[in-house]
Amino acid sequence: MPEIDTNEFVEPDDLRIWNKYTGELIGTLEQDTVEQAAAKLEVAASAAPSAAQIPRHRRADILNTAAESLQTHADEVAELIVAEAGKTIRQARKEVSRAANTLKLSANAALDNPGEVIAFDTFPGAEGRRGWYTREPLGLVVAITPYNDALNLVAHKLGPAIAAGNSVVLKPSQQTPLTAQFLVDILLRSGLPEQAIQVVRGNRDVVRMLVSSRKVRMVSFTGGFATGEAIAKLAGIKRLSMELGGNAPVLVFDDADLTQAAEACASGGFWAAGQNCIGAQRILVDKSVFFPFLQELVTVTKHLEVGDPRLEKTDIGPMISTSAAIGARRSIDEAVKAGARLISGGEQKESLLSPAILIKVPRTCRLWKEEVFAPVVLLEPFESEAEAVAAANDSEYSLQAGLFTSDINRAFRVAESIEAGGVMINDSSDFRLDSMPFGGAKYGSMGREGVRFTVEEMTQPKVVAIAGQ
Template identity: 55%
Template sequence: MRESTLLPLDQVLPAFREVLSPYDGRVVGAVPLSSPGAVDRIVARARSGAAQARALSRHARGKVLDDAAAMIDGQREDFAKTITAESGKTIRQARKEVLRAVNTLRLSGAEARRNAGETIPFDSYQGSEDRTGWFTREPLGIIAAITPYNDPLNLVAHKVGPAIAGGNAVILKPSALTPLSAQMLADVLAKAGLPGGVLTVVHGDREVAEAIVRNPAIRMVSFTGGFSTGEAIARTAGLKKLSMDLGGNAPVIVMDDADLGAAVEACVSGAFWAAGQNCVGVQRILVADSVYGEFRRRFLRETAQLRAGDPAGETTDVGPMITAGAVDHLAAKIDAAVASGAEVIAGNIREDNVLHPTVLENVPEGSSLWTEEVFGPVVMLQPFATFDEAVALANAVDFSLHAGIFTSSINTALKAAGSIDAGGIMINDSSDYRFDGMPFGGSKYGSMGREGVRFAYEEMTQPKVVCIKHQEGRGQPLSP
């Protein structure tokens, strides 16, 4: 019988945590909890798993990942319903997340087979003509992966897939709010043939995560989440590799030569996808003065057509935010901005955890709504007079993941790409576009590493150089 990927605290009577629907509060599942005292045993299991993972051939790693992808594809509706139940993401959006996770695992399988290292041209340097060699990519060992609630399947796949491809063991700590999708992925990987110790899923509180992060056997911490948690991890981790995908505050510039229809459609989707709980979601839309009125009219019209409510409904566009506390926090920011002169021009209607799509203008640039990550279904409109002003507004925050610009001028597009400080610039698309094979990460404050399968794989492996000095005429040659 295969060893379970789920490691409870106690061998006999583990404690359990119920998982609640953010829409109606019903219990949708439960997971066993671990305590800080269990971490030494968890790490010992992972040490054994790291040896198992390293011993797997690249073909074997790739096959496990490919087979797991095929299994998820065959159970896509079950996975989508689980995502919707625990995260509140609408069922149509959840189905797309499942397809992305399938692709992420397939890309990981391909990376396992492809990215083995390179030959090194030693003879390109005078005095090294008699040397031949290469470097390989070797596993780091044990990766601690800490994932958020907003993409509870695909963001787990983005950490687990490349880690397995690289021959590592993984201790996975998914969000306490959305652990079920992660557990389903782990179970599928086990069924696909992943050795039992390679992936361990741990459910617990902050103290459990801190104990894992602090443990010296952990070679890397891969974290996706907020800045305050990222800072706490950095203080706790000690001397180990850190890769963090932290928050964003995405600007999108709409120039006066833009296709307004395309810009409006992309920005409405980018602002309110997953109830705005998206680190690259559109937050600040900067529109040229001459087209501001028309853009505003079209944007409000399309926003008004969105349906908010039960995420299981096939026609629902915007589901609930993850918790009542998250809604309260965002509502306080909206109230503070309004008190300082901002105007709500759409939405700001709350029904339990569902906040209807909300649009503001005249938001003070010093308000928290403008300077911090919104992470909810709220977007701000702001006119600008010149391109340079738009770029200055786009860059006037301390951190950035993606930005976007809509223009019919290739010169303007390339100028924006060179002058906007962000991890990615989407031209004639909203900031929330992401292909799972591209590098993904932040700029400025908090920029630590990159995700995207190939790039995460390289973060999770290290080069090893092999150099052979030729021995002809100097004794016995190397034997095969």
């Protein structure tokens, strides 16, 4: 049987949630047994027909009311994100604002895209027919969410699922279940029927049961590649949508504004302590401006405040755990031992890791080949545009990329050549609008998020045709 990554599904008897900076216990939740989780799945599956019958205007009302409630409780939930996920207070506020917008976009989507009329007279012999297709809910969706955007990524699954008329079983990250439950409670208070959404917390056996159930019509998963592969092998014949991370390249050409590029790359590489699937990781720089850009980046980075995420001045808070920070530091040490040079940062103390900049990282190292998911960036020079594009595409995983240039023709040419789900011009890879299509382009690319596109993933067309007389 495929193995589920233990880093994503820890297995204590009682789920204890710790403040990621202070280490204080902030909550204890009971985990579901396989039998309890199966009972919840049965409730949600039984509720799927009634969820589909909720009028579109009512779905929109529920989602808009939830968005307003989330904004009303913005300070409370932001403080919870800081404690549970370790984001800085400024980053947490932004996530709350985005999650509210995601719910509003979902409300709009509930009223949109009902289907369209089919022109049957496009083929001889069908001229007398009239008909249309509608977009119908799939039924029961299992949504599995990560810790790094503990509120907004839950909203990105629940909002479209509700808009589409599905019922949902939510399996939130074991490390950030309180934030997920906060959003679910808001949706229930906003009028969502209790049976239509069930929250499950449990170990790997619970996850296996959920994703392999024949009652489930879709599994929507955001997380790591190893777990995504295991889910795909277990799921059987059902729809899968997965966002499995990346290894984002950013290209800096010789005609770029180096200050702008350095500031964007520092933000893109170190936001949320680097725990960001589209965060800048491999920064490829034209050799003629390599050292000036490196100096700009080091200067910007040294002004970043690392520490208590509750403080307004803090730019980089803790990683999700001390073990995650130790693992990132170990990857740095492996690269240095293989010949890389650590230019600045990389100091690790408990769950804190200061932003690290490395050069001369061998392509055999994990820092080059894999998603680092930590405040670590590596720089490499290139001699030609073709070499830069080849280096950018030198990864099995591809989600987004960025490039900096003042030449519009080069910008278009390179954007078309980079293999990624999105290319940001004159920005780092770390930009996402919650309404845009979002997903990968290489191994592990399955479906698209972005509210309207997720609703399409979570529905299926149904044709009605009337034969002429």
